[in-house]
Amino acid sequence: MEWFSNLNVVLQALLATLFTYGVTALGAGTVFFFKTINRKILDGMLGFAGGVMIAASFWSLLEPSIAMAKSMGMIPWVPAVVGFLTGGFFLRLVDKILPHLHIEYNIKDAEGPKTGWQRSVLLVLAITIHNIPEGLAVGVGFGAVAAGIPGAGMAGAMALALGIGLQNFPEGAAVSIPLRRDGMSRGKAFWYGQLSGLVEPVAGVLGAALVFYIQPILPYALSFAAGAMIFVVAEEVIPESQREGNEHISTLGLMLGFALMMALDVGLG
Known part of the structure; x- marks a missing residue:
């Protein structure tokens, strides 16, 4: 992957987040083969996603944030704590001001300001909120590598993207x-599903450019992304995965996701 390492940092982040967007589209593409999905399978998959996000938040974001702050002469825990809490508060603010609907919920359960938007739009907005910190995390990871920050490596950034x-x-x-399942055509359902991932390349490019050109904010940016991801996991992913009584399956999925992401980051980082 030497050719990839030689690319501009913004282009690296763009390609990496286009990959993450592509996997979102691939998941949305299952609608061409299935009209419904077994709830146990869905809950296991959601648990897996939560486990990956938790592991990435520490191994790929918080731990490097602490190490980088120390190497920059900062008090190591300050950027980690400040950025982490700010990321969570930011997502809470987005939740308050942006109408959205959690997976499988009825339109009357929409959160945020009252709106006449369709269920499809509210669902896309909910997943889009999830994807902002994910794209940002990938972009910040590549920005750290390009900035030559100690402890930041190309393999680790690529493991995070994976x-x-x-x-x-x-x-x-x-x-x-x-x-x-609500009666929408396969093509339209796919369109809305993949649309939720388009924010990741945007957030990734912005994150990479920002930390590359303003390096002192890097430890804060890493921990900000971690806090935002943990907020999503605690607020939405875990509760949704256990809403139908499949706690054991979703918990197993979470542990498998955590273990896989930890292995990827430690093994490749």
Whole structure:
């Protein structure tokens, strides 16, 4: 992958997040083969996604944030704590101001300001909120490598992109299949499913450019992405995966996802 390492950091982040978006589209593409998905399978997949996000938050974001802060002469825990809490508060603010609908919920359960938007739009917005910190995390990872920050490596950044991509598959399916079950055509359901992942390349490019050109914010940017991802897992992914009583299956999925992401990051990082 030497050719990839020689690319501009913004282009690296763009290609990496186009991959993560592509896996979202691949997951949404399952609607062409299935009209419904077994709830146990969906909950296991959601648990897996949550496990990947938790592991990535520590191994790929918080741990490097602490190490980089130390190498920059900062108090190591300050950027990690400040960025982490800010990321969570930011997602909470987005939740408050942007109408959205959790997976499998009825339109009357929509969160945020009252709106007349269709269920499909609200579902896409919910997954889009998930994908903002994921794209940002990948972009910041590549920005750290390009900036020459100690502890940041190309293999680790690519492992993060791979892990985020893997957990995007169930998210794409979780949008398109419920819409198909509601009577939407396969093509339209796929369109909405893949649309939820388009924010990742945008967030990835912005994250990479920002930390490359303003390096002192890098530890804060890493921990910000971690806090935002943990907020999503605790607020939405885990509760949704256990809503139908499949706690053991979703928990097993979470542990498998965590173990896989940890192995990827430690093994390749």
